[in-house]
Amino acid sequence: MLSGASPGFPWPIRPKAVDEMELQALLDRQVGRGHVHNLVVGVQSGDRRIDLAAAAGTADPQTGAGMNVETPYSIASITKMYTTTAILMLHERGQLSLDATMASYLPGSLIAGCHVLDGRDRSGEIRVYQLVNQTSRLADYFLDRPRGGTSVFDDLKRGRDRKLDIEQIMAVVRGLPAKFEPGADGGRRAAYADTNYRLLGAIIEAVTGESLTRNFQEMMAASSRPRPRAWCFFAHSLTAACSTRGSSTG
Numbered sequence: 001m002l003s004g005a006s007p008g009f010p011w012p013i014r015p016k017a018v019d020e021m022e023l024q025a026l027l028d029r030q031v032g033r034g035h036v037h038n039l040v041v042g043v044q045s046g047d048r049r050i051d052l053a054a055a056a057g058t059a060d061p062q063t064g065a066g067m068n069v070e071t072p073y074s075i076a077s078i079t080k081m082y083t084t085t086a087i088l089m090l091h092e093r094g095q096l097s098l099d100a101t102m103a104s105y106l107p108g109s110l111i112a113g114c115h116v117l118d119g120r121d122r123s124g125e126i127r128v129y130q131l132v133n134q135t136s137r138l139a140d141y142f143l144d145r146p147r148g149g150t151s152v153f154d155d156l157k158r159g160r161d162r163k164l165d166i167e168q169i170m171a172v173v174r175g176l177p178a179k180f181e182p183g184a185d186g187g188r189r190a191a192y193a194d195t196n197y198r199l200l201g202a203i204i205e206a207v208t209g210e211s212l213t214r215n216f217q218e219m220m221a222a223s224s225r226p227r228p229r230a231w232c233f234f235a236h237s238l239t240a241a242c243s244t245r246g247s248s249t250g
Contacts, residue, residue: 139176140193
């Protein structure tokens, strides 16, 4: 996992030529190149005879704490893969239906008015699978701008980072226009929106009665296969990010 990218990074690494010291030296040389401030890398061969993990850079500029393979970090939209997996597992267990409307699992007070098109509120028509495949056409609370205003992302770039819970997110969405009806063009018309996955996170919590973080932890623990170190620090970062940022499915 890289927290940044450098065009000079010498991929692919040839595993037979790499040991832990060489991998660490390789990572150390990348810090400061391009926009790389810190990075964590796992290298594993198919037969697992090579299983390496290393980190470099500064994790916290204020304290000077160094990055290591146990340092939690934001994985942003990679979380969507885990959210989708959790939804599909609940579907397989019969705990939810992909064809059900989100109104089947979430209170009307939360979702009412979040998708209004041509004067008609279609919020109650949006189905779970449309949230998963981004065909709900809900506005994107993170990137979309209200008329004459700024987006959450605009504010973030200006130094106004803030945590939004699901109620606050839906309040933002109500102030943004929907572009087309859910499932338009036979479900072939999609529009990416982080809103969809924040709602899926809320559905997971409503169905299981547990936090999204706890669901992810149980999902990972359910795997009986041995996990490489690369997976371990990735999973650690995922659950830590969710714990510190709330239902982080963006």
